[in-house]
Amino acid sequence: MDLEKRVNEIFHELVEIRRDFHMYPELSEKEYRTSSKICDYLSEWGIEHIKGVAKTGVVAIIRGKKEGITVGARADIDALPIMEANVLPYKSLNEGVMHACGHDVHTAIHLGVAKILKEMEDELEGNVKIFFQPAEETVGGAKSMIDEGHLKNPNVEYILSLHVMPQLDAGYIELKYGKLNASANEFFIKLTGKSSHAAYPEESIDPVVVSAHVVLGLQSIVSRNISPLNSVVVTIGQIHGGVKNNIIPGEVTISGTLRTLDEESRTYAMKRIREIAESTARAYGAKALVEFDEDGYPVLINDDEVVDVIKDIGEETLGKDKVSFKELPSLGADDFSFFLEKVRGAYYFLGCGNKSKNWTAPIHSENFKVDEECLKVGVLLQTKGILRLLKMR
Numbered sequence: 001m002d003l004e005k006r007v008n009e010i011f012h013e014l015v016e017i018r019r020d021f022h023m024y025p026e027l028s029e030k031e032y033r034t035s036s037k038i039c040d041y042l043s044e045w046g047i048e049h050i051k052g053v054a055k056t057g058v059v060a061i062i063r064g065k066k067e068g069i070t071v072g073a074r075a076d077i078d079a080l081p082i083m084e085a086n087v088l089p090y091k092s093l094n095e096g097v098m099h100a101c102g103h104d105v106h107t108a109i110h111l112g113v114a115k116i117l118k119e120m121e122d123e124l125e126g127n128v129k130i131f132f133q134p135a136e137e138t139v140g141g142a143k144s145m146i147d148e149g150h151l152k153n154p155n156v157e158y159i160l161s162l163h164v165m166p167q168l169d170a171g172y173i174e175l176k177y178g179k180l181n182a183s184a185n186e187f188f189i190k191l192t193g194k195s196s197h198a199a200y201p202e203e204s205i206d207p208v209v210v211s212a213h214v215v216l217g218l219q220s221i222v223s224r225n226i227s228p229l230n231s232v233v234v235t236i237g238q239i240h241g242g243v244k245n246n247i248i249p250g251e252v253t254i255s256g257t258l259r260t261l262d263e264e265s266r267t268y269a270m271k272r273i274r275e276i277a278e279s280t281a282r283a284y285g286a287k288a289l290v291e292f293d294e295d296g297y298p299v300l301i302n303d304d305e306v307v308d309v310i311k312d313i314g315e316e317t318l319g320k321d322k323v324s325f326k327e328l329p330s331l332g333a334d335d336f337s338f339f340l341e342k343v344r345g346a347y348y349f350l351g352c353g354n355k356s357k358n359w360t361a362p363i364h365s366e367n368f369k370v371d372e373e374c375l376k377v378g379v380l381l382q383t384k385g386i387l388r389l390l391k392m393r
């Protein structure tokens, strides 16, 4: 099959599909319409699929007519609680919800990949599984899909995923060997003191004062406990406490996020967060209860051999000057890391910006826009990547 030609033929259809998802974005774990639309397209194209995976996810399976291994690809499908500020004919119609992370694009690309590979099933050597994954932005739908056994029967040997990147124009991609994204864990600290009238602080154990010491103390983990050559983030995103200016409250809660680039630092920073919160509280006569989310994301580590496959395909398809390498990892996180813990694979960035039109607003912004030409690039690279990995054995 002439892949370039076929991608051009279905491009218009993929744009329509993407715009439909864009108009009806759904939050994590609530991707009901999205999921049912994905199933409708797959059924229309005669593609075998399992619905209700990790509640609102879908797994599509294309069984090649020739023997071979199984290669996977993953698209995340959820949107964000953001009010879209763009003026577009296909602007979000679900008020306060927006595909501001481009998961509408990821979903449309992988539907395109599934459609083309299904058309090639007679010549396909092996199987392809496409994971339409829910809840990337919140609880990590990837982990549930894996826990439900979808990497097995047939066993997935390699897996690919991509993410749109508006800082790069459509037609460009960015790759990275090895560590790409950070681990992410949320933490919650409840400080309990004793409330009193603001005029009689001696009768209180003031958790507001304790919280100030805890917040400052936590900042010493990165500056004093971690090597300056290593990268860790401890960010406090929320502090809540009190109801009135003349009352010392009985309780203050602090929550934040911890990001690291290796398991050792992750375990160590978690231990320090606990120690600092508990002992600081004790020093002031208060109590600290420290909890971490159980479903934090692990570090995302690419397989260098698979990255080379995408590099070669990218250079052949787009030109050498369109493929660049990221030098340093990012402290962002993506739950695709759960797949890469189990299967060799690669995650890379797909340019979706357009500097000449000034479409460069970052992901998670109310002005995020996409040059839809990136749909073509995404379908081509993912399809070619899967075909090449099927031959790796």
Ligand code: NI
Pocket (backbone or CB within 6 Å): 101, 102, 103, 136, 163
């Ligand atoms: Ni995203």
